[in-house]
Amino acid sequence: MSVFEPGSDRKFAFGRSPIFGSVATPDGSVAPVETWELIYQLGDVGAWGVALHDDEVAPSGAAPAELDDNFDKVSKALDSTGMVVSMTRTNLSGYPVFDDGAFTSVDREVRRYAIQKAMRGIDVGAELGADLHDLPAEGVSSVAATAPLDALDRYREAIDFLCGYVSDQGYSTRLAVHAKSPAHRGESLIATIGGALAFVNTLDRPEMVGLNTGFAHRASPGGCYGVDQALAVGKLFNVELNAHVGHEPNPGVGSASVGDAFFLVKLLVETNYDGPLHFDLDVGYLGGAAGICDLVGGCMRTCRALVAKAKRFADDPEIRDALTECGATELAEPSVGPFCPDAGRMLSVERFDARAMTSRRCRGQRLDQLVADLVLGLR
Amino acid sequence: MSVFEPGSDRKFAFGRSPIFGSVATPDGSVAPVETWELIYQLGDVGAWGVALHDDEVAPSGAAPAELDDNFDKVSKALDSTGMVVSMTRTNLSGYPVFDDGAFTSVDREVRRYAIQKAMRGIDVGAELGADLHDLPAEGVSSVAATAPLDALDRYREAIDFLCGYVSDQGYSTRLAVHAKSPAHRGESLIATIGGALAFVNTLDRPEMVGLNTGFAHRASPGGCYGVDQALAVGKLFNVELNAHVGHEPNPGVGSASVGDAFFLVKLLVETNYDGPLHFDLDVGYLGGAAGICDLVGGCMRTCRALVAKAKRFADDPEIRDALTECGATELAEPSVGPFCPDAGRMLSVERFDARAMTSRRCRGQRLDQLVADLVLGLR
Amino acid sequence: MSVFEPGSDRKFAFGRSPIFGSVATPDGSVAPVETWELIYQLGDVGAWGVALHDDEVAPSGAAPAELDDNFDKVSKALDSTGMVVSMTRTNLSGYPVFDDGAFTSVDREVRRYAIQKAMRGIDVGAELGADLHDLPAEGVSSVAATAPLDALDRYREAIDFLCGYVSDQGYSTRLAVHAKSPAHRGESLIATIGGALAFVNTLDRPEMVGLNTGFAHRASPGGCYGVDQALAVGKLFNVELNAHVGHEPNPGVGSASVGDAFFLVKLLVETNYDGPLHFDLDVGYLGGAAGICDLVGGCMRTCRALVAKAKRFADDPEIRDALTECGATELAEPSVGPFCPDAGRMLSVERFDARAMTSRRCRGQRLDQLVADLVLGLR
């Protein structure tokens, strides 16, 4: 079936994380492929986009000639493959100077340095035609040293400044903040999708900023809750589909928690999400460049299969019947409508038969099993 | 020291959770004390407030005479002890009819029944003079049956309706939504403080609704992140100080994770939080009514000690010195100020000495140890 | 295909957990079906066995006539359906007296009472022909009050005593200890499969005692690690296949984490596990008796599908090829064999080309994707 074949019908995008993940040792090193080589490889497998860190094109301290050469090679690779840069990212990992915080470091000069680095990263994206620029999650290593409200203020100040910069430069770039659970750098300042949404609401130009997120970095049934809030307010700018389980990228949608992956993809399909379907590739995990093709192809294949299953969920008569049977279709109907005194009075005197309601409780078992069948390919 | 003695200087409030937690068996039952008895007991230990579930005063199906008698006994107990009702709560646990969702049940009648129950709970609170009414977290048992965006719509509809009801009745009650990790009922619709904040932003009258939350129900360093976002926008209406570790109420601030408790209390002190300091008492855990006095006294004692330590943090010269030394005081200073083209230009050409910045990185060790000393009572 | 149809070819066993889970309220109660009715219902769907709590047949304080009647009805139901009792269980939940520990309570009389209850539970099992008796996980509510080494001693003493009792009665019953993460009762004394295995090694008659466990009650890739240790030493007496995710029974193999479920079932197939395939049914979740049929049928259906997929893993030529390609088949070969001085000397001077080894690193991507395809029904 065509949905399992490589193609350009989906906005599949890939990036490397972390770009400094490979360490040279006397005993055997992993050399990551060059950025342009990666683009050619991704293009061969049918990817639509690539997410690039600033340092992958414009490493700090590079001479102008080197920069020109890098941009040139990347542009050629993009032209040749027909791929786009789905987003650029300011890379802060691998730099000890940012390990205690970047936009929220206690060191004002570090904060300024981080903002400058983000400006340059945004420039890189603008030059390469990326619509989106991703800012990494902020982490805190000493809770005592980092007053939470001040840290929120500094984070807001930085994003507001960068929005101003984007506007002033005439870029159309949108910014994405990254909600993430604590991982590499102590405690995340904003660890949840909801926290990121609430934070965006406090910005000067909330319309310019959204989220880059996905599974909320935890394995649980219904991993789509949280993402739904972002989708409901149009703030899911980029979805990460890696099944983060524990702290190890586990590439390939749903290799660990395919139930979560199904419900997330189903939600994306139902809400007509049209942003990138992004996967981070852990270069350390790849065992060298040779594994990229298998991995990238697999990610797309699994995602397409889940998309097909999500569509089948909508179309399958037995599933529709089970949805009706357990009352699920009723959830779209208002419970009470907007308040008015009459509605309040009527509801307050309505008589309910709790025993009857209990006895007809949601018989989700049949529906859940149909979904299990669907996911497992039994229907 | 007075800070360790019972007194009325703090808004210490206590409630029972869950109120249906004790099960009658042939082999030995736990009979929870009557509501008014609990109030007398709390008053004896010096508590300021009590949080009451609707069913503790007005159980479903109670006859008018029974209701009058209950209100009468509760009012007398409040008068006699000088205590207040810090908040009322709509109890949905222990009712199987709500186990698949209340305001977001797939059964429209169940949704209406839940809203009616909340209206009555709000009435109870208004009659008893409570400023705040707490609505429990919404849970989902079948992800397939509960379309996330519809569930959010129904939840919003219910809260908007209840705000309308509060206004129409002329009550001054504010409502609190409860951000909670998945526990008793499958997956929580809104599991995080941030999610609750973002949700409140979408309501018709966001000013009437805030959060009842606390440790975000997880043990981690810096458990105050998340709570800080609620405080920053004035939305922390009630703080729960139980040290939830795992899924067992572990009453007594910080008996498990006193570091978290310290930073949370410190944040409350620094932001002049003036709401209730709330503790849920697990009646099953208490071993009968006899333990309440020890437990309630212990909660207040530990909390007062942490308040004293938080004040000491602000005043201690060596801690102030360590804060300065590691640059923490600089975090209150703007990094770049508001964007203007000139500021952007200047920052973009600023030269930074990354090596120097790295070498002066946050020496939080001394500060962290001073905090450890402070918490352990070594200073 | 027959593997998807109900049948008696697998040892599918079901039990209720917790049996006191439903609470009578004025507003709508859930009445669990009688034990014998449950057996008829399970038999209708094709189950092989039922796991019974002592209290489901012989509730505390029951009169002799009631007991006789219960045994009679259960025996008739078993005869009529051809089902067996796969195991009996001492029920300790729902009794507040055991909430601070049972075999390890600080109250010696409670410990004796718990052992007596287990003896009676074992008697019930012997009378009903059960091979296995399951003892619940021990929990601790006050760490300060429960000296860990004493608690281990008391737990060991209780199990040793019960083994003596089983022998003395001439029963062929084996006992199962339950490794479990902290849930209902504070901290589990022994929270992991490994801890239970190590504990069994310290018993007087380790051959009589094994484990009742499954997913180790956490969601992670490779949930089979841990279970493998129990299988390797012949100590997996009963496997629980509920996909515990969080703390809510989520019935139906793999509805949440089908990857974990696949690898666990694959391990059971590969090691010719021949014990019960057990599922706990949460009566609260069922929405009344009516859902049992759907749920039980679904559990068996999914499990059979996973068994078929596990067999396919072993037979599929492309998977075999991918296993060979990534070197997986080499893992069965000894690395160095038993130590002898010559082997030591030779290994110590062997020259390795680390770079070459790194560059041929495990290309698991293709294999992992084939497994994803297998699980999703794409092959």
Next chain:
Amino acid sequence: MSVFEPGSDRKFAFGRSPIFGSVATPDGSVAPVETWELIYQLGDVGAWGVALHDDEVAPSGAAPAELDDNFDKVSKALDSTGMVVSMTRTNLSGYPVFDDGAFTSVDREVRRYAIQKAMRGIDVGAELGADLHDLPAEGVSSVAATAPLDALDRYREAIDFLCGYVSDQGYSTRLAVHAKSPAHRGESLIATIGGALAFVNTLDRPEMVGLNTGFAHRASPGGCYGVDQALAVGKLFNVELNAHVGHEPNPGVGSASVGDAFFLVKLLVETNYDGPLHFDLDVGYLGGAAGICDLVGGCMRTCRALVAKAKRFADDPEIRDALTECGATELAEPSVGPFCPDAGRMLSVERFDARAMTSRRCRGQRLDQLVADLVLGLR
């Protein structure tokens, strides 16, 4: 008080983790101090021992002259400071070749290479007089490629071989396996203390092998359960006291979860543990060499304070009284003694008053509060 001052009365030992944690970048690098410098620094603060990775003394590929020079400098530093090497460790992190497993890699040559590296690491330890050699946790990146039972066999084969090597060389070294939750390398083969204990029981020479562990890498009340099992069978060879919360080393005992730390230290004191009190120092976290002194001194200071608190727990009359009151002292008494038919008969007919037992349930609140007071320095 002397317990807060640096001294040599405790076996405080420190090591670096991970030794390849610092990455050179154009923008600011962290250069870890040389091994001998670290020893002098540790000696200055009063540490007793240092834990060394093989590569810190004998890096792969080092020329004989370099090795001699390294051993010379380290020996001089040890002599000069009077410190000992508490243990040596085979370092496998930072080498991509081991990222899919070392002793359990699917690549037989990699497995042999890892064993050779461990032999050399053991040699380094023997030359430096270390009693203990620590072997890192085994990780698995592709569950499909790594058959669990084969992996256990290979792991056992490697440890058995290394025990043979130690014997054959006439070393007195004991080996430690490392129980660890999944972190850097996918899934840990043996993730728990109990799993490691059960594994050691299957070795050829179990008496030569024990555990290097600590908080079981999770934050929970009663983090001492698990460690207690290792202590009960004399298998805790080295205790790690870092308060691992999440996956970030959080140096300083108990800075996050001082309750856990207290109960662990209390258990060590009560069981007369006499092995090293070990801390891993994260060089990335230190902000350069300058922070070591503060951090190391702080770890010892906090640990000494907790030891003093643990002793106070044993001596304090009010705590003793609370222990008696809640019946905790009764836990040391046998419940039933060894089984004999008479004891069985008597217990089976004993009458218990469940209601009375329930009503006198463990009143741990007072005790728990006394412990809270003790930890907070209020008594």
